[in-house]
Amino acid sequence: LYLSYTSGSTGPPKGVVHAHDDMVGILSTARDALDMREDTILWVDADPAWVTGIVYGVLAPWLCGATALVQGDPFEPANWYWTLEKHNVSVWYTTPRTLMRLKEAGTNLASRYDMSHLRHMATVGAPLVPDIFYWVKQHLGRSPHDTYWMTETGMICVANFPSMDIKPGAMGRPVPGVQVAILDEEGEPMPPLSLGELAIRSGWPAMMTGLWLDEGRYRAYFNEKGWFLTGDIAIMDDEGYYFHQGRNDDLIKAGGHKVIGPYEIEQILCMHPAVSEAAVISKGAEPDEGVSYLKAFITVNKGFTPSARLNHEIKTFVKASLSSDIIVKELSFLERLPKTRSGKLLRRVLRAGELGLPAGEIANMED
Numbered sequence: 001l002y003l004s005y006t007s008g009s010t011g012p013p014k015g016v017v018h019a020h021d022d023m024v025g026i027l028s029t030a031r032d033a034l035d036m037r038e039d040t041i042l043w044v045d046a047d048p049a050w051v052t053g054i055v056y057g058v059l060a061p062w063l064c065g066a067t068a069l070v071q072g073d074p075f076e077p078a079n080w081y082w083t084l085e086k087h088n089v090s091v092w093y094t095t096p097r098t099l100m101r102l103k104e105a106g107t108n109l110a111s112r113y114d115m116s117h118l119r120h121m122a123t124v125g126a127p128l129v130p131d132i133f134y135w136v137k138q139h140l141g142r143s144p145h146d147t148y149w150m151t152e153t154g155m156i157c158v159a160n161f162p163s164m165d166i167k168p169g170a171m172g173r174p175v176p177g178v179q180v181a182i183l184d185e186e187g188e189p190m191p192p193l194s195l196g197e198l199a200i201r202s203g204w205p206a207m208m209t210g211l212w213l214d215e216g217r218y219r220a221y222f223n224e225k226g227w228f229l230t231g232d233i234a235i236m237d238d239e240g241y242y243f244h245q246g247r248n249d250d251l252i253k254a255g256g257h258k259v260i261g262p263y264e265i266e267q268i269l270c271m272h273p274a275v276s277e278a279a280v281i282s283k284g285a286e287p288d289e290g291v292s293y294l295k296a297f298i299t300v301n302k303g304f305t306p307s308a309r310l311n312h313e314i315k316t317f318v319k320a321s322l323s324s325d326i327i328v329k330e331l332s333f334l335e336r337l338p339k340t341r342s343g344k345l346l347r348r349v350l351r352a353g354e355l356g357l358p359a360g361e362i363a364n365m366e367d
Contacts, residue, residue, distance in 0.1 A: 003212060004051045006151045007340040015212030016151045022055075023063060025155035025206030029175055030060035033147060033159040034091055035120040040066040043083065044093045050342050051151040052124055056093055066091075077105035081113040088117045095125040096132055097343025099144065100277070103135050104302075110139045120162055122147050125342040127244045127263065130168035131270060146171055148244070150230060152221065154206030158242050169267075170241040171234070178204045182236050187223045195259065197248055198234040199227040233261045250347060252282050252292040254325045262347075265328065268321045269296055272314050274304040279337050280328065281350050295330040297350055299337060306333035 001020045005013040030036040034056065044057035048070075061068035071083050080102065084092065102110065121136075121144050128146040137143045148158040148171040158180060160172035174180040179201035181189040190196045202222055211218040221228055233245040245261030252260050262280040269278035276299045282292035298314070300306060311331050318328050338349040 002054055004054060004151050007050070007342055007344055014151075014214065014217065016051075016208045017210045017212055018154050018206070019209045022154045022206040023059065025204060026055055026059050027063040028177075028205075029156040029159070030056065030064050033145075033156045033161055033175065034060070034093060034122055035162045036060060036064045036066050036091055038065040040064065040091050041069060041087060041089050042066050042091045042093070043069040043071065043087070043089045045071065045080070045098060046093070046095070046125075047341055052093065052342070055154065075101065077102055077109055081109065084115060084118060085113045090117055090119050092118060092121040094121065094123055094144075095343040096123050096128045096146075097126060097339065099123065099128075099132050099136055103132060104276075107139050115140050115142065118142055121145065122159075124149065124156075126344055127169070127171075129267065129270065133166075133168040148172070148242070152208045152228075152230075153200065153204070154208060155204070157200055157204065167237075167239075167241050170237075170243050172242065173240050174242075180242065181227070182234060182242075183223075183227060183229075187225050187227060192236050192238045195233060195235055195245060195261065198230045198232045198242065198244075199223075200230065202226050202228050247347070250281075252280070252294065252326070254291055254323070258325070260326070265294070265296070265318070265322065265326065268318055269298060269314065269328075271321070272317050274300050274310060274314065276301045277337055279345055279347060279350060281347060281354065283330075283354055291325060294326070294328045295332070295354065296328045297332050297334050297337060299334055 001018050003015055003017050005015050042061050046052040069087050121142050123144050124147045145160040147156045149156045157178050158171045158174050160166045181199050182196040183199045184190050184196050231248050233248055235243045245263045250262050265280045266278040269275050278298045280296045283295055284293055315328055315331055338346040
């Protein structure tokens, strides 16, 4: 049916092969997760070369008989609002990065446009943090519904459905018929509130059929117990909602046997009024302590100027908000964090810079 290359956010891009059976899953999730109907005017503002643009910007509206809007202009906040209003968009599938940029443009701009025709909006590509969720709900009058899937899965696998309550920060619940679990190091499902690798039982109706000219890497996705290993770290709460915590190579060692993802630390950093976005990496283990040596990279909000004093203030703020065995030792200010065009954080670029190593494939980086 199509071949799409991964974004390269975690390593060299892979050519993912999908077959015609995908359309069963695409149709089902377009209706159930994105509320797509024949009278829908859909705008997927993703790059057409990104898998979201292919699957839900082209194939899904064809299958549902819906109208698909294509807007080729570069991002500009007023133009995005104008497009939503002018074309009576009823379903909007976007990214948290786009919503962040609209937030940065200010509330005054958002208030000038009529969003009454917009009945459903959803996000993909990166975690939808609570701060952005609440801003959108307050100023656009709609609750953004986060979704989770990958180029390899071919369809939405976890979603905040229009019919269910949203927990800000959650990816949602599994799509009906798709079995999802949190696995331990032995590949066994873990109980709720356990940190582990997000896995999907193989055989869902859109699963990739292979990697182009790379059978070995394709087989490495699956364990011997029939689970597709996403490489993402997550937690499932006691109501079946899943919360993304980072990638499996992002894990941070705290005191004792405790291991956490960087997401928790990044969210605390973003609670400081000066911090717009944050990324945390481990630079290895502290000598004789067995805990991770942490460095944070941040961008600042308008009205704040990077300085040694602000650096110290933010580190003190984080130290007071975390347990004593999690300490951010270094903090650097950046004009912007390295990301793909779809908004995925390129944490490997930050690690490579710290180690003096090549950043790897960066062709898909945000301009």
